[in-house]
Amino acid sequence: MSVKECGHHEEESRQLFRRILAGILAFIILVLIVIFLIWAILRPSKPSFILQDATVYVFNLSSSQPSLTSPTPNTLTSTIQVTLSSRNPNGRIGIYYQNLDIYATYRSQQITLATLLPNSYQGHKDITVWSPYLYGNAVPVSPYLMNSLQQDQNSGAVLVNVKVNGRVKWKVGTWISGKYHIYVNCPAYIRFAGDEHSGFGVVGPAVKFQLLQGCSVDV
Numbered sequence: 001m002s003v004k005e006c007g008h009h010e011e012e013s014r015q016l017f018r019r020i021l022a023g024i025l026a027f028i029i030l031v032l033i034v035i036f037l038i039w040a041i042l043r044p045s046k047p048s049f050i051l052q053d054a055t056v057y058v059f060n061l062s063s064s065q066p067s068l069t070s071p072t073p074n075t076l077t078s079t080i081q082v083t084l085s086s087r088n089p090n091g092r093i094g095i096y097y098q099n100l101d102i103y104a105t106y107r108s109q110q111i112t113l114a115t116l117l118p119n120s121y122q123g124h125k126d127i128t129v130w131s132p133y134l135y136g137n138a139v140p141v142s143p144y145l146m147n148s149l150q151q152d153q154n155s156g157a158v159l160v161n162v163k164v165n166g167r168v169k170w171k172v173g174t175w176i177s178g179k180y181h182i183y184v185n186c187p188a189y190i191r192f193a194g195d196e197h198s199g200f201g202v203v204g205p206a207v208k209f210q211l212l213q214g215c216s217v218d219v
Helices: 003-042 143-155
Strands: 048-062 074-087 094-106 115-117 120-122 127-130 133-141 157-172 180-191 193-195 199-214 216-218
Touching: 048 157, 048 180, 074 094, 074 143, 074 157, 094 133, 094 143, 115 133, 120 127, 133 143, 143 157, 180 199
Parallel strands: none
Antiparallel strands: 048 074, 048 199, 074 127, 074 133, 094 115, 094 120, 094 157, 157 180, 180 216, 193 199
């Protein structure tokens, strides 16, 4: 084979490689354009959450006077059942909820254990309702939270935040997206009574609060 023929063969190989590379890039660009157009047409919206009510069975702060020999901290015991609803606002997109943990916090401190909500699928414009119990048994309370709770005692109400952490997936036809993190925050004002000597809170008959409180949702 002559040098000229060898150079011609190498040039044909380079051209073939360029065509294959250009074809792959064109295919990738086409797929991205199709995905963008589908996304723009469907206009997916994040789900909306409403905290409908909260039934408080126990919300009691045990106040103690720690000593050098027995430094016992203040503790908070709570049992709350909440009714939380979620609505899918999309007309063409379904939503899968997975690994949703719900719990209560007070001034950014978690005061109940996380309760796992059942995995579920939410169709177009559908509404899903959960009614889990939230439990916190003798949760240690820091001194600054003790002061805040005492101030709330004077005002007659306490702000508890019901929060949800988990994953969602979008479904369009037979296509299902990857997992996205979802974070929900629902403020709930509850009232309590008691005296400064016995600890304060709700102890005894359950007290139900109708809230219908909208929640912030981040996806």
